Amino acid sequence: MTEITYNMEIQDFTIFRELNTQNESFLLKIEEKTNTIIKLHSNGILIKGKNQNRIEKTKKLLEDLIKLIQLDGYLDEQKANYIINLGEKGELKVVEELQQTIIRNYKGKNIRPKTLGQNRYIQAIEKNHIVFGIGPAGTGKTYLAIAMAVKALKEKKVSRIILTRPAIEAGEKLGFLPGDLQDKVDPYLRPLYDGLNDLLGPEVFQRYMEKGIIEVAPLAYMRGRTLDNSFIILDEAQNTTPEQMKMFLTRFGFGSKAIITGDITQIDLPKGKFSGLKQVEKILKNIEGLEFIFLTEADVVRHPIVTAIIQAYEKQ
Numbered sequence: 001m002t003e004i005t006y007n008m009e010i011q012d013f014t015i016f017r018e019l020n021t022q023n024e025s026f027l028l029k030i031e032e033k034t035n036t037i038i039k040l041h042s043n044g045i046l047i048k049g050k051n052q053n054r055i056e057k058t059k060k061l062l063e064d065l066i067k068l069i070q071l072d073g074y075l076d077e078q079k080a081n082y083i084i085n086l087g088e089k090g091e092l093k094v095v096e097e098l099q100q101t102i103i104r105n106y107k108g109k110n111i112r113p114k115t116l117g118q119n120r121y122i123q124a125i126e127k128n129h130i131v132f133g134i135g136p137a138g139t140g141k142t143y144l145a146i147a148m149a150v151k152a153l154k155e156k157k158v159s160r161i162i163l164t165r166p167a168i169e170a171g172e173k174l175g176f177l178p179g180d181l182q183d184k185v186d187p188y189l190r191p192l193y194d195g196l197n198d199l200l201g202p203e204v205f206q207r208y209m210e211k212g213i214i215e216v217a218p219l220a221y222m223r224g225r226t227l228d229n230s231f232i233i234l235d236e237a238q239n240t241t242p243e244q245m246k247m248f249l250t251r252f253g254f255g256s257k258a259i260i261t262g263d264i265t266q267i268d269l270p271k272g273k274f275s276g277l278k279q280v281e282k283i284l285k286n287i288e289g290l291e292f293i294f295l296t297e298a299d300v301v302r303h304p305i306v307t308a309i310i311q312a313y314e315k316q
Helices: 013-019 021-034 052-072 077-088 116-127 141-154 181-200 202-211 242-249 276-284 304-314
Strands: 004-009 037-041 044-049 130-134 160-165 214-218 230-234 257-262 290-294
Touching (some): 004 052, 013 021, 013 052, 021 052, 021 077, 044 052, 052 077, 116 141, 130 141, 141 181, 160 181, 181 202, 181 214, 242 257, 242 276, 257 276
Parallel strands (some): 130 290, 160 214, 160 230, 230 257
Antiparallel strands (some): 004 044, 037 044
């Protein structure tokens, strides 16, 4: 069979540099999946193969990687691997759906969805009053919710951000811990702090905390309040009881948006306690303005071994 060659002209050095990262591992993965040969040269990228369809698939995958580089100025390893895997399966227009910039963090980095599931999650947050983001660790459900909260605050759609978690390890009995309220809840809310620090920067985050623009508190302190003009995030919601979930949802006020995140495979409630997150879908599934988004291991954006670990546990 006659060998087919195709040359993609590339003049941007950034593209060459990023495609060369990690000893051309991205190119090697494409070669393996398409049974072609890819060579970088001074005028572009040369593709060789014995099947026109494989040449076209390789060309499309390379074009997608180039679009990612042009968007961000670098090639994100996780997103590149995700694009390659979906492209090999025939998924089209993946990159186009991942172009939306949610916000820039304090260092100027564009925060975008990295998977199609994450993109659906962001769209659901934009159009609904209440969204449940349910999925395994590493799917970005909490970080993206915080990014959308910061965006809403900067656009003056809300006047404050309220972040809460059930302090299940302390049985919500925080009075026995040393220090003031902030000292008591810090260990349980650290992941939320990390996201806000990354998006706003430590100085702005601290200033917003001092002014009450950002409030971080355990779920027990939500009782009896009505939360107007707020972007409210309940994290680790799998550790709420049905009573706590109802209490939280009925705090919702005018001009507010609420995101509830959790992983129903990691429930830490005491034996005999039922998770409010597992129950709530059956109760609220037909309410307008409320949506459930389920993320999977395909949406994990941590180290690839995390996906492998999740899949191994699911087989038990």
